[in-house]
Amino acid sequence: MNLLFEKLCVLSRSQKIRNIxxxxxxxxFVGLFVYYLVSKTLQLDITLSHFASxxxxxISHIFYTDYTSNDNRWAAxxxxxxxxxxVCLVGIVLATLLGTIMGVARLSKNLLFSTISYxxxxxxxxxxxxxxxxxxQIIFLxxxxxxxxxxxxxxxxxxxxxxxxxxxxxxxxxYGGLWIAIIAISLILSLSIxxxxxxxxxxxxxxxxxxxxxxxxxxxxxxxxFTATIVTYFLLQQPYNIDLPSLYQNDKxxxxxxxxxxxxxxxxxxxxxxxxxxxxxxxxxxxxxxxxLPKGQSEAAQAIGLSNYQTMTLIILPQALRSIIPPLTNxxxxxxxxxxxxxxxxxxxxxxxxxxxxxNSGRALPxxxxxxxxxxTLSLAISMVMNIINRRVTSIGT
Amino acid sequence: xxxxxxxxxxxxxxxxxxxxxxxxxxxxxxxxxNSIIGFIANSEWELVRVNRRLLLIGRMPPEHEWRxxxxxxxxxxxxxxxxxxxxxxxxxxxxxISIGIFIVCLIFTTSATFIFVIxxxxxxxxxxxxxxxxxxxxxxxxxxxxxxxxxxxLLPIIFAILLLGDGPKPTLWGGFLLNIILACVAxxxxxxxxxxxxxxxxxxxxxxxxxxxVYIETIRGAPLVAWxxxxxFVLPKFLPEFWGINNISVVIRAMIILSAFTSAYTAEVIRxxxxxxxxxxxxxxxxxxFGFITKMLLIILPQAIRVVIPALISTFIGxxxxxxxxxxxxxxxxxxxxxxxxxQSPEFFGRQLEALCVVAFLFWIISISLxxxxxxxxxxxxxxxx
Numbered sequence: 001m002n003l004l005f006e007k008l009c010v011l012s013r014s015q016k017i018r019n020i021x022x023x024x025x026x027x028x029f030v031g032l033f034v035y036y037l038v039s040k041t042l043q044l045d046i047t048l049s050h051f052a053s054x055x056x057x058x059i060s061h062i063f064y065t066d067y068t069s070n071d072n073r074w075a076a077x078x079x080x081x082x083x084x085x086x087v088c089l090v091g092i093v094l095a096t097l098l099g100t101i102m103g104v105a106r107l108s109k110n111l112l113f114s115t116i117s118y119x120x121x122x123x124x125x126x127x128x129x130x131x132x133x134x135x136x137q138i139i140f141l142x143x144x145x146x147x148x149x150x151x152x153x154x155x156x157x158x159x160x161x162x163x164x165x166x167x168x169x170x171x172x173x174x175y176g177g178l179w180i181a182i183i184a185i186s187l188i189l190s191l192s193i194x195x196x197x198x199x200x201x202x203x204x205x206x207x208x209x210x211x212x213x214x215x216x217x218x219x220x221x222x223x224x225x226f227t228a229t230i231v232t233y234f235l236l237q238q239p240y241n242i243d244l245p246s247l248y249q250n251d252k253x254x255x256x257x258x259x260x261x262x263x264x265x266x267x268x269x270x271x272x273x274x275x276x277x278x279x280x281x282x283x284x285x286x287x288x289x290x291x292x293l294p295k296g297q298s299e300a301a302q303a304i305g306l307s308n309y310q311t312m313t314l315i316i317l318p319q320a321l322r323s324i325i326p327p328l329t330n331x332x333x334x335x336x337x338x339x340x341x342x343x344x345x346x347x348x349x350x351x352x353x354x355x356x357x358x359x360n361s362g363r364a365l366p367x368x369x370x371x372x373x374x375x376x377t378l379s380l381a382i383s384m385v386m387n388i389i390n391r392r393v394t395s396i397g398t
Numbered sequence: 399x400x401x402x403x404x405x406x407x408x409x410x411x412x413x414x415x416x417x418x419x420x421x422x423x424x425x426x427x428x429x430x431x432n433s434i435i436g437f438i439a440n441s442e443w444e445l446v447r448v449n450r451r452l453l454l455i456g457r458m459p460p461e462h463e464w465r466x467x468x469x470x471x472x473x474x475x476x477x478x479x480x481x482x483x484x485x486x487x488x489x490x491x492x493x494x495i496s497i498g499i500f501i502v503c504l505i506f507t508t509s510a511t512f513i514f515v516i517x518x519x520x521x522x523x524x525x526x527x528x529x530x531x532x533x534x535x536x537x538x539x540x541x542x543x544x545x546x547x548x549x550x551x552l553l554p555i556i557f558a559i560l561l562l563g564d565g566p567k568p569t570l571w572g573g574f575l576l577n578i579i580l581a582c583v584a585x586x587x588x589x590x591x592x593x594x595x596x597x598x599x600x601x602x603x604x605x606x607x608x609x610x611x612v613y614i615e616t617i618r619g620a621p622l623v624a625w626x627x628x629x630x631f632v633l634p635k636f637l638p639e640f641w642g643i644n645n646i647s648v649v650i651r652a653m654i655i656l657s658a659f660t661s662a663y664t665a666e667v668i669r670x671x672x673x674x675x676x677x678x679x680x681x682x683x684x685x686x687x688f689g690f691i692t693k694m695l696l697i698i699l700p701q702a703i704r705v706v707i708p709a710l711i712s713t714f715i716g717x718x719x720x721x722x723x724x725x726x727x728x729x730x731x732x733x734x735x736x737x738x739x740x741x742q743s744p745e746f747f748g749r750q751l752e753a754l755c756v757v758a759f760l761f762w763i764i765s766i767s768l769x770x771x772x773x774x775x776x777x778x779x780x781x782x783x784x
Contacts, residue, residue, distance in 0.1 A: 023605040030609050040636050109409055110416055112423040126765035127758045128719040130733055135758075138750050309415060337621035344725065355627060364631035372620045379619065 041365065048370065050361045051077070057356055059083075059348045061267065073357055080353030081374060087267065087349065088336050088378070091274040095335060096328070098275055099282025104312060106287045117283065125280040129338055132273040137345045140265035146255045149247055157245045157257055160265065164245030167261035175239040179232060186228035194221025266347040270339065278335045285327045289320040321393045329386040333379050350374060437751065443505075445746040446756045449739045450506045453756065456572015456730050465559050466575065467514045471521050472555060478522045479529040479545055483538070485774060498763050505756065553586045568649035572730040574760055576649070580731075581718040583653045588660025588717070589710075593703075595661055596668035597694060610665070617662035622655075626726045629655045648727045660717050667709045671702035711772035715765045722761070732757050 011017050055076040058069045063086055067079040105117040124132065141160050144150060149159035157164040197217035201207060208215045233239070247257050293316060301311040340351035354371050358364045410420045446453070455466060481487060487495070499519070507515050532541045556579065560571070571579060598610035617625070629651040637646070675698060683693040703710070722733040730738070736757035740750045 019603055023603050026603075026609070027605050030605075037636065044632075044635065108419070109412075110419055110423070111409055112427065113419050116423055116426055122766065123762070126715070126719075126762045126769060128722040128733065128761055130722045130725075131754060131758045131761065134733075134737065135751075135754055138754065308413070340621040340623050341723070343623065351621065351624060358627070358631060364628065368620075368624065368628050368632070371624050372616070375621065375624075376619045 044365055045363050046366050046369075048366050050363060051357075055357070056360065059353065060346070061264065061348055073361075076353050076357065077350070077370070080348060080350040083348060084336075084339055084350040085378070087270055087274065087339050087342070087347070091271055091278065091335055091339070092332050092382075094271070094275045095278040095282055095331075098279035100286055100317075102279060102283040103286025103290065106283060107290055121280045121283050124276050125284070129273060129277045130341055130344060132277055133269055133341060133345055136269035136272040137265060140268050143265075146247075146257065149255070149257075151247060154244060154246070157247050159257070161257065162262050162264040163268070164247075164257055165261045165263060166245065167243050168240040169243035175236040179236055179239045182232045183229055186225050190221040190225040190228070193224060194218055197221075266342070266345050269345050270342040270347050270349075274335055274338060277338070278331055281331050281334075282328065285324055285331065286320070289323040290316055292323060293319055318393075325386060325390045325393060329383055329390075332382050332386065336378050336382065337375060441752050441755075442749065443752060445740060445749045445752055446505060448743075448746075449735070449753075450508070452573060452735050452739060453732060453760075454506060454573050455575045456735060457570050458572065458575070459566055459570065462566045465565065467518070468559050469556055470514075470518050473552065474518050474522045475525040476545065476548055476552060478526040480549070482526045482529040483533050483542055483545060485771065491770075495767070498767070502760075502763070553582055556582070568647045569729075571649060573735050574732045576724070576729060576731045577718070577721045577761075580649075580652060580656055580721040580724065581714075584656035584660045584717050584721070585714050587653075587657040589664055591657065591661035592664025593668055593699065595665035596672060599665060599669055600672045614662045614665050617658055618666070622659055622720055623723055623726050625655045625659060626652065626723060630727050648729060652724045652727050652729065656717065656721065659720075660713070663713050663716070664710065667706050667713055668702060670709070671704075671706035672698065674705050675701055708772045708776045711768055711775070715768050718764060718768070719761060732760060 051073040053072060054069075055071055055073045056069055057076070059067055059076060059079050061083055062079055064082055065075065065079050067075050102117045102120060105113045106121070108114050108117075143158055143160040146159040146161050149157050151157050155166055194217035197208065197220060201217065208220070245257060245261075247255065249255055297315055297319065298311055301315040306314065339349060342349055343352040343355060346352065351371065354367050358367045361367070409416075411417045455463070458466075481495075485491075499522075503515055503519070529541065529545075532538060560566075560579075595610045595614055598606045599614060601607050601610075630648070633651050633654070634645065679697055679701065680693070683697040688697070722731055724731050725734050736753040737750070740746050740748070740753050
């Protein structure tokens with residue numbers, strides 16, 4: 001008996017046994033908690049069967065799908081997801097541009113330029129995004145009423161119902177999809193050809209020449225792309241026309257607008273707010289990364305006679321990109337999640353549509369899991385793309 | 399004089415590109431200043447003056463209004479003692495702080511509350527002076543310990559003042575008070591939880607690691623509004639039924655969700671700090687035969703948290719800004735009050751921008767003072783400087 005006790009004492013001193021027992025106790029608690037949650041969940045209806053029924057609510061911004069309120073809830077949800085993806089894609093591109101410009105501006109020797117960047121960051125970073133969304137909505141709604149709409153030579157119509165811009169409208173001959181495909185293929189082709197020629201030029205030092213005129217890879221690629229797209233455009237009997245917006249009065253005297261690309265106040269407000277807000281964080285990231293580079297880099301660039309612009313684009317930014325991209329990914333994810341705030345101005349994206357579905361169906365939990373899954377998918381997609389870019393960027397020069 | 403002209407010519411018109419930038423910046427400046435002046439010329443701040451009580455404390459009943467003042471006194475004492483004890487502000491900082499307080503007082507003081515505001519200002523000045531002289535003295539360690547203890551006790555004290563003796567229901571809290579309470583609770587509970595989750599995620603035991611990772615990533619996976627909506631619809635069904643916990647007020651639900659959210663984000667920040675600690679520190683602690691808890695409390699956490707203080711503060715600023723999202727739970731926080739008041743009375747119709755500006759200013763002034771604090775800490779730790 002004494003021997004057994006001593007053995008137990010020795011065993012209890014062993015790190016391995018202690019680790020296992022700690023985990024065991026921990027898992028029991030977690031298991032009890034999960035069991036409690038699951039047992040509560042099972043009392044609720046967690047199937048998504050109600051998604052097959054009629055949605056019964058209209059969505060004001062339909063893009064790419066033809067959703068009506070008679071469709072089922074899946075279609076409504078899809079329309080919401082497309083709206084989210086749309087605002088996120090445009091927002092990410094614009095926020096990156098704005099953030100990079102402002103981040104470089106913050107370090108510029110030009111006092112005016114750096115002041116603008118400083119004021120921009122300090123004001124917009126420290127106010128809630130929600131306030132900014134509402135602010136931009138108020139600004140957009142203060143545009144003139146539609147009866148006094150501003151028109152720019154019949155190309156642009158600006159009123160508080162939205163800004164109408166010229167847009168491409170597909171012709172009825174059905175070649176539109178084919179043309180888009182050709183554009184995509186020729187884009188990839190011309191990019192790879194110009195990349196190949198540039199690389200050959202770097203390796204061999206030989207230059208492609210046409211009557212003493214140097215043809216660089218970029219020029220060839222551009223030429224190829226534009227000739228391919230323009231020639232096929234006419235070959236396919238002009239699959240797209242320019243669709244000009246129009247403003248007219250019907251017989252009762254009410255003003256109506258149609259045609260063109262409609263940039264609605266809601267979309268504009270959420271886009272502006274997201275871009276401005278996320279832009280401040282990207283500004284700080286860009287500034288921090290540039291500042292973290294050793295000063296010798298920019299001095300060396302100046303020593304070999306590069307201009308300020310060349311120093312920035314050829315020396316500083318490519319190196320800074322390595323430390324920019326991981327936090328940038330984080331900001332993109334934040335932007336995606338923050339787009340759910342557009343519920344406050346009734347831009348019908350993923351979150352607002354699913355809130356309506358929750359209210360209508362009374363089954364919140366499964367819809368919530370769907371939201372979680374959708375945002376997770378979007379986040380994973382963004383992280384995957386950014387990881388690929390990150391691998392490329394970090395592999396340069398190693 | 400010659401030098402100044404040469405310098406300004408070189409900075410603004412040094413090259414063609416630079417000239418272009420200067421011109422564009424001038425256009426932007428002109429546009430901004432023009433629109434700001436236009437806005438100020440046409441604005442009427444009567445709306446804010448009439449509704450300042452709503453903006454600050456929401457629908458709190460007038461007979462409970464006295465509960466606000468002790469809270470203001472205690473917190474102003476704590477804030478100013480701490481500023482003087484740790485931050486050692488320069489004259490410029492002090493000037494900015496006093497200008498900020500002056501503007502806030504200018505907007506929000508009424509004749510009824512005049513005496514309370516004056517006493518609060520006096521407490522600010524006196525507490526600053528007291529801790530300035532005490533910290534010069536030999537007792538400064540005891541005083542700092544006292545201050546830290548009172549910071550920890552601040553939340554219970556606030557709740558005691560607000561709730562004890564038949565206080566108003568939490569649903570009646572509103573306005574800026576609600577934002578500050580929510581932010582304090584979220585940080586007060588979220589930070590310790592976040593430290594625990596960060597340690598768990600960095601742990602070598604697979605079960606603990608996986609659990610903590612799943613928790614953190616799930617919370618971070620969905621936006622805060624979605625979680626708040628979940629609290630609105632589903633959380634009551636998941637809470638146990640005894641003591642009527644499943645009928646808790648919406649404010650408490652918002653607090654639970656915000657704390658969980660803060661803990662996940664804080665855990666990620668602290669994990670970064672834990673990863674930055676060299677392994678030698680752990681081995682040294684082991685060789686001194688420290689237990690796990692001693693090792694964490696004395697060796698690892700102080701170093702890890704010190705590295706990430708700037709990131710932590712910006713997370714806290716984010717949480718403070720995120721408290722404006724409780725509109726989804728139909729709570730009237732500052733932003734909601736600011737949105738509602740122009741619609742309530744016909745004489746202020748179309749004055750949303752003025753209300754929004756005041757709301758934004760209140761959020762901004764807290765956030766900017768926190769972020770300048772984080773810059774100060776960063777500088778004193780020597781993180782940003784190489």
